[in-house]
Each structure stands twice: as structure tokens, then as C-alpha cells.
Amino acid sequence: MTAERTPPAATILGYPRIGPRRELKHALEAYWAGRATADDLHRTGRRLREQTWRRLAALGLATPPSNTFSLYDHVLDTAALLDAVPDRFRGGTALDTYFAMARGTGTVPPLRMTKWFDTNYHYIVPEIGPDTAFRLAGDKPLAEVREARRIGVATRPVLLGPVTFLLLAQAAPGAPAGFAPLDRLGDVVAVYRELLAALAAEGAGQVQLDEPALVTDLTPAALTAVETCYSRLGRSPSRPELLVATYFGHPGAALPVLAGTPVEAIGLDLVRGAQTLADPAALAALAGKTVVAGVVSGRDVWRTDRDRALAALRTVREHAAQVVVGTSCPLLHVPYDAEAETGLDPALRRRLAFAEQKVAEVVELAGLPARSAPGTPLPAAPPPAAPATLPEPGSRAPYQVRAAAQAAHLRLPDLPTTTIGSFPQTGDLRAARAALAAGRLTAAEYEERVRAKIEHVVRLQERLGLDVLVHGEPERNDMVQYFAEHLDGFAVTRHGWVQSYGSRCTRPPIIHGDVRRPAPITVRWARHARSLTERPVKGMLTGPVTIVAWSFPRPDLPLAQVVFQVAEAVRAEVADLEAAGVSVIQVDEPALRELLPLRRAGQDEYLAWAVAAYRRATSGAADRTQIHTHLCYSDAEQILAAVDALDADVTSVESARSDGRILAGPAVRGFARGLGPGVYDIHSPRVPTGAEIEKSLRAALDALPAARVWVNPDCGLKTRAYAEVEAALTTMVAVARRLRAEAAPDPGQAAEAPAASEK
Ligand code: MET
Numbered sequence: 150m151t152a153e154r155t156p157p158a159a160t161i162l163g164y165p166r167i168g169p170r171r172e173l174k175h176a177l178e179a180y181w182a183g184r185a186t187a188d189d190l191h192r193t194g195r196r197l198r199e200q201t202w203r204r205l206a207a208l209g210l211a212t213p214p215s216n217t218f219s220l221y222d223h224v225l226d227t228a229a230l231l232d233a234v235p236d237r238f239r240g241g242t243a244l245d246t247y248f249a250m251a252r253g254t255g256t257v258p259p260l261r262m263t264k265w266f267d268t269n270y271h272y273i274v275p276e277i278g279p280d281t282a283f284r285l286a287g288d289k290p291l292a293e294v295r296e297a298r299r300i301g302v303a304t305r306p307v308l309l310g311p312v313t314f315l316l317l318a319q320a321a322p323g324a325p326a327g328f329a330p331l332d333r334l335g336d337v338v339a340v341y342r343e344l345l346a347a348l349a350a351e352g353a354g355q356v357q358l359d360e361p362a363l364v365t366d367l368t369p370a371a372l373t374a375v376e377t378c379y380s381r382l383g384r385s386p387s388r389p390e391l392l393v394a395t396y397f398g399h400p401g402a403a404l405p406v407l408a409g410t411p412v413e414a415i416g417l418d419l420v421r422g423a424q425t426l427a428d429p430a431a432l433a434a435l436a437g438k439t440v441v442a443g444v445v446s447g448r449d450v451w452r453t454d455r456d457r458a459l460a461a462l463r464t465v466r467e468h469a470a471q472v473v474v475g476t477s478c479p480l481l482h483v484p485y486d487a488e489a490e491t492g493l494d495p496a497l498r499r500r501l502a503f504a505e506q507k508v509a510e511v512v513e514l515a516g517l518p519a520r521s522a523p524g525t526p527l528p529a530a531p532p533p534a535a536p537a538t539l540p541e542p543g544s545r546a547p548y549q550v551r552a553a554a555q556a557a558h559l560r561l562p563d564l565p566t567t568t569i570g571s572f573p574q575t576g577d578l579r580a581a582r583a584a585l586a587a588g589r590l591t592a593a594e595y596e597e598r599v600r601a602k603i604e605h606v607v608r609l610q611e612r613l614g615l616d617v618l619v620h621g622e623p624e625r626n627d628m629v630q631y632f633a634e635h636l637d638g639f640a641v642t643r644h645g646w647v648q649s650y651g652s653r654c655t656r657p658p659i660i661h662g663d664v665r666r667p668a669p670i671t672v673r674w675a676r677h678a679r680s681l682t683e684r685p686v687k688g689m690l691t692g693p694v695t696i697v698a699w700s701f702p703r704p705d706l707p708l709a710q711v712v713f714q715v716a717e718a719v720r721a722e723v724a725d726l727e728a729a730g731v732s733v734i735q736v737d738e739p740a741l742r743e744l745l746p747l748r749r750a751g752q753d754e755y756l757a758w759a760v761a762a763y764r765r766a767t768s769g770a771a772d773r774t775q776i777h778t779h780l781c782y783s784d785a786e787q788i789l790a791a792v793d794a795l796d797a798d799v800t801s802v803e804s805a806r807s808d809g810r811i812l813a814g815p816a817v818r819g820f821a822r823g824l825g826p827g828v829y830d831i832h833s834p835r836v837p838t839g840a841e842i843e844k845s846l847r848a849a850l851d852a853l854p855a856a857r858v859w860v861n862p863d864c865g866l867k868t869r870a871y872a873e874v875e876a877a878l879t880t881m882v883a884v885a886r887r888l889r890a891e892a893a894p895d896p897g898q899a900a901e902a903p904a905a906s907e908k
Pocket residue numbers: 569570571622628689737739779781864865866867
């Protein structure tokens with residue numbers, strides 16, 4: 150190896166876009182509420198983009214990325230750019246159409262939304278059919294290049310790669326059987342060629358195409374698509390250099406395929422995909438290419454282990470033509486700035502790196518001499534997901550035994566109605582929490598307001614006629630953060646917001662030490678709700694997998710071990726709720742699917758320990774205590790067998806927003822416990838019609854007996870307004886009652902009219 154090559158440059162694959170103080174969120178919500186104009190919204194966007202480019206340039210990035218900004222979602226941006234817009238959303242301005250696809254309108258439900266790989270970020274699922282007429286319909290990537298140049302910054306535009314775009318899309322309704330969006334690759338590539346030419350003309354020297362789908366198990370057809378796509382883009386007559394960024398894992402078989410095309414540069418995630426470094430064939434494929442070596446993690450909040458990073462860089466340098474120090478993935482999934490967290494213990498803060506610090510790290514690593522660590526072995530792998538042995542999960546009596554005990558104890562009707570837990574988080578609650586934090590409200594006064602809200606929610610549910618009530622979760626700003634605030638081993642941030650979807654953000658807590666529950670967390674709220682009504686009240690807990698999935702876990706323990714520590718805390722809480730007389734307890738696991746390894750290898754091991762942790766948390770419950778769980782955005786049909794293994798008595802899942810796919814699939818028929826497929830989507834202000842709810846309940850009744858079908862919305866109601874909630878739940882209860890009467894006519898009538906079940 151030559152002693153010195155050109156010193157490597159540094160880059161990042163993307164940056165947070167919501168604004169350091171969630172400026173974009175506030176601008177979007179003002180616009181949607183009619184309090185601001187489209188111009189106001191665009192002005193905020195421009196200011197945020199300019200701020201970002203200036204800051205990245207100041208931190209030492211020669212060519213920061215552009216087009217990483219989005220008003221809602223980058224997959225939706227791509228669909229809009231390609232004019233892949235279903236007709237039902239057209240009309241009005243381009244901005245109206247864009248938000249109609251994301252959020253629906255009064256009459257048209259929005260496109261489906263689901264999680265972006267194994268993150269907690271949600272993207273809008275494009276609909277592509279055989280007739281989708283792709284064309285270059287906008288100029289956002291070009292406009293951002295110009296915008297940055299006006300403030301003196303040359304950027305590298307970032308596009309979603311055609312293969313990932315099409316693999317994430319779903320077939321448009323009415324598409325012929327066997328049609329897959331990937332069939333349209335040729336037409337999409339043609340538009341990308343036009344776009345690349347336009348970007349070259351605009352002065353972009355390099356374009357980044359994001360292809361995270363390359364780290365999943367690709368079918369032979371998808372591998373061929375990679376080859377076709379990048380050969381054709383590579384042969385474009387006039388184009389910038391191409392950087393294809395793979396991330397969230399190792400590209401495996403896709404790497405030699407990609408490397409065989411004329412693309413100049415390849416991005417590798419060397420944190421979660423570190424095994425590329427130990428794969429001689431993969432390393433050999435890098436010959437002649439520039440590699441953006443992702444050694445600084447975009448998925449955690451910890452400072453980079455410098456020795457590990459340098460060793461990885463050294464390995465890549467031995468094989469690639471040129472190495473650029475990079476982040477493992479875009480920094481979309483980490484907060485802005487650890488230095489803003491002045492409330493954290495300084496010793497913890499020093500260990501943290503948010504986006505701002507990670508940029509400084511890539512710049513610093515790029516400046517270090519290439520061979521500063523002679524003889525450093527190949528980087529040690531991060532701790533394995535699961536340690537060799539895990540605690541016994543414990544088990545409950547067989548389901549049939551429990552079901553009988555619960556039926557006798559709870560005396561619920563068929564098609565029981567309930568909600569998923571949260572009721573609207575209204576302005577008065579947020580104001581009360583802010584006042585408490587600012588010392589303008591005493592703890593006792595705050596507690597009084599929460600109790601009043603619980604009473605309001607209980608009375609409302611009684612009036613609406615729901616069967617299993619909830620307390621409404623008014624005390625929780627967030628279903629994970631609330632538990633994190635009450636458990637040892639967690640730290641919560643002040644400004645550590647990360648985009649979840651559209652204008653929604655969460656502040657993932659940081660797990661930095663051993664997890665312990667110093668005292669009961671939810672018991673006093675559940676007890677208060679119980680005291681107000683004769684009907685059963687469901688206790689509400691967040692499950693161990695979800696608490697960890699929506700936090701930043703400590704880097705020094707196997708993930709499973711951290712999850713089991715949390716499971717122990719939840720188990721103690723379940724026991725205390727039972728002792729307080731709560732006989733229905735819901736332990737939510739909406740993130741169960743999210744942590745599923747992206748490749749098939751590893752999924753079984755994960756599901757085994759994730760399920761075991763859930764059972765550990767819930768298996769202490771008595772037979773007559775009904776354990777519920779809830780999953781959403783989980784593509785639950787993929788993991789229904791594992792959901793069954795959770796051994797919960799009742800499972801509620803998102804179904805309405807995904808058009809009842811779960812009910813159409815085969816798995817549901819074998820589902821042996823209670824199931825509540827959500828009967829309406831709660832992510833849109835739209836109030837569902839009775840017909841819609843009825844259709845979904847009938848589909849459920851086709852697959853399962855009425856005693857095991859639960860009637861509930863897709864998810865919690867915290868983002869809705871009371872007026873919408875009342876209207877929607879009134880309809881839901883009415884439809885449930887009607888079908889209940891129909892499913893169980895009185896015996897005399899049934900004998901006279903044997904054909905009464907005809908629809
Ligand atoms: C994202 S799942 C939400 C479940 C929670 N119990 C709620 O209703 O808000």
C-alpha cells in the first residue's frame with residue numbers, strides 16, 4: 150500500500166429536516182389549520198434548508214447533501230416527482246395533491262403508511278399500476294441545488310433509488326394479478342435518466358441514489374433490477390457521478406452486482422453491515438470504486454469508537470480506489486445536537502453524539518492519518534443481539550382455561566367494543582404539563598387535572614356505550630417516554646426530537662444503565678378510573694420490545710438483555726395493577742415487527758427472544774386477568790405466528806389503514822385467540838362511515854367466531870379531537886350492536902328463519 154493517498158474526504162448521507170426546534174412541524178400544522186399560507190410554509194422550509202447547508206459547510210463538509218428536506222416524506226416526494234399520483238388525489242394545487250396523498254381529504258382516505266425498514270420513521274406507500282404514466286413532474290431536487298448554490302454551497306442531490314422506490318411501492322388497486330411495481334422499472338429509469346441530465350446541467354457533480362432495499366433478501370428478479378437499473382443509469386449520455394448508498398445492513402449478493410455497473414461510488418453501512426469487512430468477495434468487488442465508508446452510526450446516539458472506525462477505514466482503503474469517511478445511513482433518525490441537552494448529566498452528555506456531533510466525527514476521522522493504528526485487528530463486532538442464555542419467560546394456563554375464567558369474570562357480550570388506550574391529548578393537558586415543568590403548577594394541582602381528565606374520559610365512554618373502558622392516558626406525553634421517565638437506567642432529552650411521520654416527532658429516551666422500576670408507575674391512574682365506573686377498565690402498559698425499540702439502547706449489552714431488563718419492570722407493574730383489582734391489562738407492542746432483522750437469517754432468533762420477553766412481562770397474570778396486546782403499522786400478517794406465541798388473550802391490530810389486508814390473508818383463520826382488527830384509521834381527521842366499519846367487521850366475522858372478534862379503532866386516539874372521536878366511536882358502537890344482534894338472534898327467531906344469515 151502506498152504511504153499516502155489523497156486525504157479522504159468526509160460526508161454524511163442525510164440530515165434531520167424537522168428543524169432544531171421542530172420549526173417544520175409548527176409551520177406544517179399552522180398551514181393545515183389555515184393559520185398560515187403556502188408561502189409561509191415554503192419560507193420556513195427554505196430557511197431550514199439554508200441553515201442546514203450553512204451549518205454543514207461550517208463544520209467542514211465540502212459537498213453537503215441536498216434534497217434531503219421534505220414537507221412530509223421523501224418516498225412521497227419521489228412519487229410526486231415521478232407523477233405517480235393516483236387520480237383520486239388529483240385536483241387543486243400540487244401542494245393540495247401532495248398533502249391529500251399523505252393525509253387524505255374529507256372524502257378520500259390517504260395512501261397507506263408504513264415503517265421505513267427497521268426504523269420508527271413512517272413513509273407513505275406509493276401506488277403503482279400498469280398504467281401509471283411516469284414523467285418528470287416537478288423540480289424539487291433541481292431547485293434545492295440552485296437554492297444552495299445561491300448561498301455559495303455546492304451540494305450533492307439525494308434521490309431515492311428506483312429499485313428501493315419500486316420495492317416499497319404497492320400495486321395499485323385493480324392491477325392484474327401477478328403485477329408488481331418493479332415491472333415498471335424501465336419507465337422509471339427513463340425518468341431518472343432525464344432527471345440526472347437535468348441535475349448535471351444544473352451543475353451537480355455527484356448524485357446520491359439511496360438504495361437501502363439492497364440490504365434485504367432480494368429475489369433474483371430484484372437483483373436483476375439492480376443490474377438493469379444501474380447499468381442504464383450509468384450509460385446515461387450526460388450525467389453526474391453516481392453514488393449508490395446502501396444502508397441499514399450489508400448488501401450481500403447485491404454488492405458484486407452493483408459494483409459490476411458503471412456507478413462510480415458505493416455507500417456501505419459499516420456499523421450494522423460490518424460483516425462486509427469480513428467478506429473477501431465483497432471487498433474484492435470494491436476494486437476501482439469510491440467507497441463512502443459508513444463508520445459513524447446514523448442509528449444511535451453514541452460517540453464513535455475511533456479505533457473500530459479507523460480499522461474499518463483501513464480495510465476498505467486496501468480494496469477501494471478511494472475512500473470517503475461517511476455516516477452509516479442518513480442522520481434522519483437521530484436528534485440535532487447533544488450540546489443542547491444541558492439538563493443531562495455531563496458525564497452522559499460527553500458520551501453522546503447527535504447529528505451535529507456525528508458530522509464533526511466524520512470530518513475528524515477524515516483528517517486522521519490513514520495508518521495511525523498499525524496492526525489494529527478487524528473491527529470487533531458490536532454486541533450480539535442475544536446473549537447465550539436468557540431468563541425463563543414463564544407461562545400461563547392454556548388459553549381455553551383462561552378464556553373461560555375471563556368470560557365468567559368479565560361477562561362481556563360478543564363483539565366487545567373498546568379503544569386502544571389514549572384519548573385526545575388536548576391543549577389543556579399540554580399546557581398543564583408545561584406549567585408543571587415551569588413550576589407554575591404544583592404536582593398536586595397537575596395530578597388533579599389529570600384525574601379530572603380521566604373522569605371526563607370514563608364518563609364519555611359510558612355515554613358512548615363502550616364495553617371495556619380505558620383511562621385515556623392523559624398523563625402520558627408519549628407511551629415510551631412516560632415509562633422512561635419512571636424507570637432507572639433511562640435519560641430523557643429536552644430537544645432530542647426525531648421525525649416519526651409528517652409533522653409528528655418523538656423524543657426517544659436514552660438507555661444508559663441497568664433498568665429498574667423504583668416504584669409503581671401507572672397504578673394510581675388505573676385505580677382512579679376503576680373507582681369511577683362499574684365497567685371493566687383496561688390497564689395500559691407499553692411492552693418491553695417497544696420501550697427499547699423506541700429508545701436509543703446502550704451499546705455495551707446485547708439488545709435482548711436490555712429488553713429483558715425492561716420486561717422485568719413491566720412484569721412488576723402488571724402484578725401491581727392486578728393487586729389493585731384491574732382485570733384487563735393491555736401491554737402494547739406496536740414495535741414488535743420493527744426490530745425484526747431485515748434479512749431472513751436472524752429473524753427466528755429475534756422473534757424467539759422478543760416473544761420470550763413479552764411472556765416474561767405478562768406470564769405472572771392470573772387466569773382470569775385478560776391480557777391484551779396491540780400492534781400497529783406492523784404488517785402484522787407477516788408475524789401472526791409470533792403474535793400468537795405472545796400468548797395474549799386479545800390482540801388488536803391496525804387493519805383499516807391497510808385496507809383489511811390482515812383479514813384477507815390466510816394466517817388470520819388459524820388465529821386462536823381474540824383479535825381486534827382496527828375498524829377505522831385514526832391517522833386522519835376523517836370520520837368513518839358505518840358502512841366502512843360494517844364491511845371490516847363482516848370480514849373479521851368471516852374468519853373468526855363473534856366471541857373472539859373485538860371492535861376497536863386501528864390505534865390510540867391521542868392525535869384526534871374530541872368531536873371526531875365522539876362521532877367515530879358512536880358509529881363504531883352502533884355497528885357493533887347491530888351485528889351482535891344479527892350474529893346471535895334469539896333462539897326462537899333463529900329456528901323460524903334459518904336463512905337469516907344471508908347478507
Ligand atoms: C402506537 S400504539 C399506541 C397505543 C397506546 N395505548 C395508545 O392508545 O396511544
